[in-house]
Amino acid sequence: MSLRRRPDVGRVGRAAATLAAALLLPSAAPTVARAQEMAPIAPGSLEGRPPADELSPLQARLDAAAPGSTVEVEPGEYVGDLVVDKPVHLEGRGQPRLVGSGRGSVVRVRADGVTIEGFAIDGRRGGDLSRDSSGVHSAARNTTLRDLEIRDALFGIYLREANGAVVERCRVRGIPGKDPGEKGSGIHAYNMEGFRFDDNEVVDVRDGLYLQNASKGTLSRNLARDVRYGLHYMFSDDNVFEDNTFENGAAGTAIMYSERLVFRRNRFLRNRGFASVGLLFQSCDDVLAEDNLVADNARGVFIEGSHRITLRRNVIAGSDVAVVLYDPDGGHRFEGNAFVGNMTPLDLVARQTDTVFVGNYWSGNDEPDLDGDGRSDRPYRLTSVFDHFRGNLTAADLLSDSFAAVAIGMAERAFPVLRLVPVEDASPLARPPLLPGVPRPDAGAAGPSLPGIAASLALGLTGAAVLSRGRRPSTGARRGAKMDGAATP
Numbered sequence: 001m002s003l004r005r006r007p008d009v010g011r012v013g014r015a016a017a018t019l020a021a022a023l024l025l026p027s028a029a030p031t032v033a034r035a036q037e038m039a040p041i042a043p044g045s046l047e048g049r050p051p052a053d054e055l056s057p058l059q060a061r062l063d064a065a066a067p068g069s070t071v072e073v074e075p076g077e078y079v080g081d082l083v084v085d086k087p088v089h090l091e092g093r094g095q096p097r098l099v100g101s102g103r104g105s106v107v108r109v110r111a112d113g114v115t116i117e118g119f120a121i122d123g124r125r126g127g128d129l130s131r132d133s134s135g136v137h138s139a140a141r142n143t144t145l146r147d148l149e150i151r152d153a154l155f156g157i158y159l160r161e162a163n164g165a166v167v168e169r170c171r172v173r174g175i176p177g178k179d180p181g182e183k184g185s186g187i188h189a190y191n192m193e194g195f196r197f198d199d200n201e202v203v204d205v206r207d208g209l210y211l212q213n214a215s216k217g218t219l220s221r222n223l224a225r226d227v228r229y230g231l232h233y234m235f236s237d238d239n240v241f242e243d244n245t246f247e248n249g250a251a252g253t254a255i256m257y258s259e260r261l262v263f264r265r266n267r268f269l270r271n272r273g274f275a276s277v278g279l280l281f282q283s284c285d286d287v288l289a290e291d292n293l294v295a296d297n298a299r300g301v302f303i304e305g306s307h308r309i310t311l312r313r314n315v316i317a318g319s320d321v322a323v324v325l326y327d328p329d330g331g332h333r334f335e336g337n338a339f340v341g342n343m344t345p346l347d348l349v350a351r352q353t354d355t356v357f358v359g360n361y362w363s364g365n366d367e368p369d370l371d372g373d374g375r376s377d378r379p380y381r382l383t384s385v386f387d388h389f390r391g392n393l394t395a396a397d398l399l400s401d402s403f404a405a406v407a408i409g410m411a412e413r414a415f416p417v418l419r420l421v422p423v424e425d426a427s428p429l430a431r432p433p434l435l436p437g438v439p440r441p442d443a444g445a446a447g448p449s450l451p452g453i454a455a456s457l458a459l460g461l462t463g464a465a466v467l468s469r470g471r472r473p474s475t476g477a478r479r480g481a482k483m484d485g486a487a488t489p
Helices: 030-036 059-064 385-392 394-399 403-414 455-459
Strands: 070-073 077-079 082-084 089-092 097-099 107-109 115-117 120-122 134-138 144-146 149-151 155-160 166-168 171-173 187-193 196-198 201-203 207-215 218-220 223-234 240-242 245-256 259-264 267-269 277-282 285-290 293-295 299-304 307-312 315-317 321-325 333-335 338-340 344-348 356-358
Parallel strands (some): 097 120, 107 134, 134 155, 144 166, 149 171, 166 196, 171 201, 187 207, 201 223, 207 223, 218 240, 259 285, 277 299, 285 307, 293 315, 315 338, 321 344
16 A cells, blocks of 8 residues: 555554453453553554453453354443454344443454444543544454444544445434544544445534545545534545535535545535635645535635646535635636636636636626627636735625625726736636536435525525526526526426
């Protein structure tokens, strides 16, 4: 496995001693058991077998099970921590409840090929962040975690060097009332590859999904909400994200120092903190984002220090700034997107840019389409003198939708007084495009996806349908198509 650009972090060290000597049957004499337990664990090292008085009553059954066997657990409550050190299938019937000791990870997987499914897991608000205490902690390959409900654990699921891990249909709820800095991520993947995360839900943790040095994975239909970062992501290449939702984050999502990523049909919603971003790319290369909904964020898309970021057929709507761009020569491309109801289309923090904007729909574009080819007759300028004021005077935001802002923009186009960086969409769409792949803003909505989102989305997404209401002001009969692409009655 390549460790290109891997940072030197405290948790990369392996355990100094083998775990095998620590795995005694609980029925052994207490003095012998204590002698075989691992020494106190230094910060950043791997949790081993807990003391006998902290073990789950299920430990004896696991210790006696043959490798490759299935251990079925009946309904009930089992208090204590559990170490799985052989390849077994641990299956809960009627969702038995595993209640941890409150001093470390509730379930510790230390053997390859382990499957755990069908349990409710309670971390009892305890453990140690420096030891990555979790509801389930795995440091083994080919771990499968399925249909788990985890709550009150510092980390929900922590996967450390767990190549081939599968996490599906798990629900993680953090510790209510605890500061984000005092708890861990919902699902944390570190230094691994070839994983799959499907249909999981993460709520009220520090970061929903945290990937660090985790590559060649797929993440589908996951939900992370009410968190700091919905997705916190570093040094992780060749991953595919499809049909996920990241919403209501204090900071949004952050993708950093990674290459060859694909984002399809995801939703980045309601990230409204001081510096929140729907979708941030920092020092990333060769990224494709298509058919995503990026809506009601402080900043829709943020790109800095990156190369060849392509966004096509996305809806970017209801944000204070649709695109924040720092790169003068990144080779980025925006094509076929719908920009709807954003206060500002572009904040360019550079003297120039080679980014291409072509064939996008801009709700603020009032240029006519006199020849009827579906595109405005003149390019649409993404920057204006008022946006220049906004970039230098925060209070100008209060007037961004006012008649004064419109008047300043019209005057600047007629009588240019500032030499602004000319960033234009050379052939903007005159009407909203049909974008059937873009998901709805509300997860529970039924029916086909719609192409965009109403301009009122900035006031809230509840009950809104993507570009399904109203018509764009027209200059002729050909502009009468509804925003959802349906035939005009």
